[in-house]
Amino acid sequence: MLPAEYKVRDLAIRPATVLAPMAGVTDTLFRRVIRSQGACGLLMTEFTSSEGITRSAAKTLRYLQFDEDEHPIAAQLFGANPKVMAEAARMVEDLGYDAVDINLGCPAKKVVKCGGSGLLRELPLLEKIFRMVRAAVRIPLTIKLRAGWDDNSIVALDVVKMAESIGIEAAAIHPRTREQGYTGKADWDLIAKIKGAVKIPIIGNGDVQTPEDAERMVRQTGCDAVMIGRAAATNPWIFSQMEQYRLTGTYRIPTSEDRHQLLSGYYGKILSANLPDGVGKMKQFASWFTHGIGNGSELRRIVHSARTPGEVVENVERFFRGKSADRGNPAHEPDERHIQAEVRT
Numbered sequence: 271m272l273p274a275e276y277k278v279r280d281l282a283i284r285p286a287t288v289l290a291p292m293a294g295v296t297d298t299l300f301r302r303v304i305r306s307q308g309a310c311g312l313l314m315t316e317f318t319s320s321e322g323i324t325r326s327a328a329k330t331l332r333y334l335q336f337d338e339d340e341h342p343i344a345a346q347l348f349g350a351n352p353k354v355m356a357e358a359a360r361m362v363e364d365l366g367y368d369a370v371d372i373n374l375g376c377p378a379k380k381v382v383k384c385g386g387s388g389l390l391r392e393l394p395l396l397e398k399i400f401r402m403v404r405a406a407v408r409i410p411l412t413i414k415l416r417a418g419w420d421d422n423s424i425v426a427l428d429v430v431k432m433a434e435s436i437g438i439e440a441a442a443i444h445p446r447t448r449e450q451g452y453t454g455k456a457d458w459d460l461i462a463k464i465k466g467a468v469k470i471p472i473i474g475n476g477d478v479q480t481p482e483d484a485e486r487m488v489r490q491t492g493c494d495a496v497m498i499g500r501a502a503a504t505n506p507w508i509f510s511q512m513e514q515y516r517l518t519g520t521y522r523i524p525t526s527e528d529r530h531q532l533l534s535g536y537y538g539k540i541l542s543a544n545l546p547d548g549v550g551k552m553k554q555f556a557s558w559f560t561h562g563i564g565n566g567s568e569l570r571r572i573v574h575s576a577r578t579p580g581e582v583v584e585n586v587e588r589f590f591r592g593k594s595a596d597r598g599n600p601a602h603e604p605d606e607r608h609i610q611a612e613v614r615t
Contacts (some may be wrong), residue, residue, distance in 0.1 A: 272485055272516040275311070276471045276494040278410040278440045281342060281368055283311040283495065285516065287484075287509050288442065288473055290499035291317045291346040291373070291414070294554060298335050299539050300503075303532065305340060307506055309513035311495070313343045317373040320349030320358035321384070334365060344369035344412065348376060348385035352398040356406035363407045370407055372399065372438075374415035374429070377448045387416050387448035390425055393432070400436045414442040414475070414497075417460055420449040427464050434468050442473035442497050452500075461491040473497045481508070481515035503558040506532060529563050530590045537586060541579045548579040564593070 273286035289296060289304055291314040301313045315333055322330025336343055345362040347370065349355045359370045374396070376386035389396045404411055413433055418424040430441045445460040446452070456476030465472040474493035478484050484496045501508050507528075511521035524532075536555065540548045556573040560566035569589050576582040 272481075272488055272496070272512060273494060274516070276440075276473075278369060278412060278471060281410050283342060285309055285311045285509075285513050286495035287512060288312045288495055288497040289314055289502055289509075290442075290475060290497045291315060291371070292499055292503070293317060293376075293378075294551075295503055297333070297551075298337060298340065299536065299543065299551075300555075301340055301343070302337065302539075303506055303536050304502060304509065307510050307532075310509040311342070312369075313340050314371060315343070315345045317346045317348050317376055317381070317386075319384075320347045320351070320355045323347070323358040323361055324354050334362065336367075342368040344371045346371040346373050346414065348373040348381055350385045350389060350392075350395065350399070352395075352402040355399050356402040359403045359407045359411075363409050367409065369410040369412055370403065371412045371414055371442075372403065374413055375444050377416070377451050382448070387419065390416065390429065390448065391419050391423070393425065393429070396429065397432060397436070400433055400438060404437045410439045411437070412440040412442070413438055414444070414473075417443075417445045417447050417457060420447050423447075424460070426460060427467060430464050430468055430470075430472075434470050438470070440471040440473065440494075441468075442475050443493075444475040444497075446476060458487060458490050461487070461493055465492045465494075471495065475499065481512045481521055484512050485515070500558075503555070504561055506559075524562070526564060526590075526593065529559070530593075533559060533586060534583070534590075537579070537583050541583055545579075549576065549582060552576075552579060552582045 275282055275284035276286045287310055289310050293316050296316050304310050318333045319330055345367045347358050362370050373386055374389055382388035415426055415429055417426045443461045443464055445457040461474045471494040473495040474487045474491050475497035478487055478498055479501045498508055507524050514521040537552055540551055553574050556570050560569045563569055572585040573582055576585050
C-alpha cells in the first residue's frame with residue numbers, strides 16, 4: 271500500500287509523494303500545473319545555485335519564485351562552499367519556504383564542478399556543508415543523493431548516516447551512480463538497505479513510471495514516500511493516479527481532451543508570463559508531454575516549427591480542432607478506461 275503521509279519533523283507531507291527537482295522543468299508554472307491536478311504532497315524547485323542566490327543574481331532568484339498555493343514547497347540548493355550554502359539557505363528560509371534540500375544528485379558536468387553528485391567524492395567537505403547549513407536554518411533540512419560516483423564508490427549509506435547524525439531530517443535516494451546518469455536500472459535494494467539503517471524518512475526515487483511501480487517500490491524498499499521526476503513531465507496526472515490507486519486500486523487514464531486542456535492551459539500561462547525563454551519552454555514541454563497524444567509526432571513538429579509563443583498556442587489549438595472531427599485510434603482515446611490494480615499481496 272502506498273503511504274498516506276510522512277512527516278519531516280512537524281511538516282506533514284500528505285500524500286507521501288514528492289515532485290523531484292528538474293532543471294528547466296520544475297519552475298513555478300509547471301509546479302502549479304502539478305498542484306492543480308492534486309495529490310502531490312511536496313513540490314520542489316529546480317536545483318538552484320547557492321552562489322547565484324547570495325549574489326542576488328536576477329536569473330537565479332527567478333528560480334525561487336513561488337505562489338502561496340504551492341505550499342508545502344522545498345527549495346533545492348547546490349554548491350560546494352559551506353559558508354555560501356549556509357547563507358543561501360538562510361535566504362531561502364526568509365523567502366518562506368517550508369524546507370531546504372541539498373542537491374547531491376545532479377550528474378551534469380557544470381554542476382559536478384561545484385556541487386551536485388561531485389560532493390559524493392568529498393565527504394569531509396560534505397560534512398562541513400551539512401553542519402553549516404543545519405546551523406543556519408530552523409526549517410527542515412533534507413538531502414537528495416545518488417548511490418555514489420561510480421560502482422566502486424557506493425557511499426549513499428554512509429552519507430545518509432552522517433546526515434542523520436548532524437540533524438538532517440529526510441533523504442531522497444536515487445539509486446544510480448553519477449557515472450550511470452539516467453541509464454541502466456535503479457537499484458531499489460540500496461533504498462531498502464538505507465531505510466533499514468536509519469530512522470529519518472527515506473524517499474525512494476528512480477524508475478517509477480506508474481502507480482504500480484510506486485507500490486512495488488514501497489513494498490520492496492519500505493520507503494516512506496515516493497519521488498517522481500521525468501514521469502511527471504510526460505504524465506502530470508501521475509500523482510493523482512497514485513492517490514486514486516492507493517484509495518481504490520484503480521486509476522483513470524487522461525483522455526486526449528484532458529491533455530488538450532492541460533497543454534493549452536500551461537501554454538497560456540507561459541504566454542501570459544511573457545517569459546524570455548517562453549518558446550523554449552513550450553518546445554521542451556512538447557518533447558515530453560506529447561508522447562501520450564495520438565499523432566503526437568505531428569504535434570511536436572508544429573510546436574517546434576513555431577517562432578513565437580503566440581504561434582505555438584495557435585498551432586496547438588489548430589491541431590486539436592483538427593482532431594475534434596476524428597477522435598483517432600481508440601488506443602489513444604481511453605476516455606472511460608481504468609487501469610485495474612494488481613492483486614495486492
